[in-house]
Amino acid sequence: MLILRCPAQLQLLEETLRKSLPTTLPVLGTVMTVARGNPASHEVLVDSWPHFSIVLTRLRPEDHKDSRDYYTNQLSVFYRDKGALQALLEGTEAVTHGRAFQILGMQDGLDEAVQEAASARGLKVE
Numbered sequence: 001m002l003i004l005r006c007p008a009q010l011q012l013l014e015e016t017l018r019k020s021l022p023t024t025l026p027v028l029g030t031v032m033t034v035a036r037g038n039p040a041s042h043e044v045l046v047d048s049w050p051h052f053s054i055v056l057t058r059l060r061p062e063d064h065k066d067s068r069d070y071y072t073n074q075l076s077v078f079y080r081d082k083g084a085l086q087a088l089l090e091g092t093e094a095v096t097h098g099r100a101f102q103i104l105g106m107q108d109g110l111d112e113a114v115q116e117a118a119s120a121r122g123l124k125v126e
Contacts, residue, residue, distance in 0.1 A: 001045040001056065001093075009049065010035035017055070017078065026076040026104045030057035053084035056095075073101035082109055089117035 004010055014031050017024040030042050034057075041060050046052040057076045075095065079085045089095060095103075103114060118125045 001047060001088075002049055004034075004044045004046060004049070007035060010044065012050065013044070013046070013052075013055070020078070023106045024055075024078045026106060027055045027057050027078045030076060031055070047084055047088070053081040054079040054088055056088065075101055075103045077103055077105045077110070079105075079107065082113065085110070085113050086117070089113060090120065 004013060010031060014028065014035060017028045017031060021028070027044075031044055033040060034042050034044050042057055043060050045056045045058070047054045055078045058074070059072060077085065077088070079088075095101070103110070115125055
């Protein structure tokens, strides 16, 4: 996953996400916040740039103080391809499975993908 830090990239991503409202709403707010100074120390990750299949927003990992606090370990996701979501949940370092976390998104299939990934690892989803 690539971390977007360049203001021009964030601006382009924001414009692209606006075209897919309301499903992009969980990530769009964070993208806008990061593009405007990032006071909450979030980061925006994409699988590739500029043609991305998935956008993930989260607090910077170094700012996580408690690995059991799923509120500070909150992730927001928008995906164009369910396969990209499966890959994110199953095999990337972007989602740390050693921490409690919650994942937010407004797309059909998100819950099922999380359940499948968790059961494959023997983890419990609440």
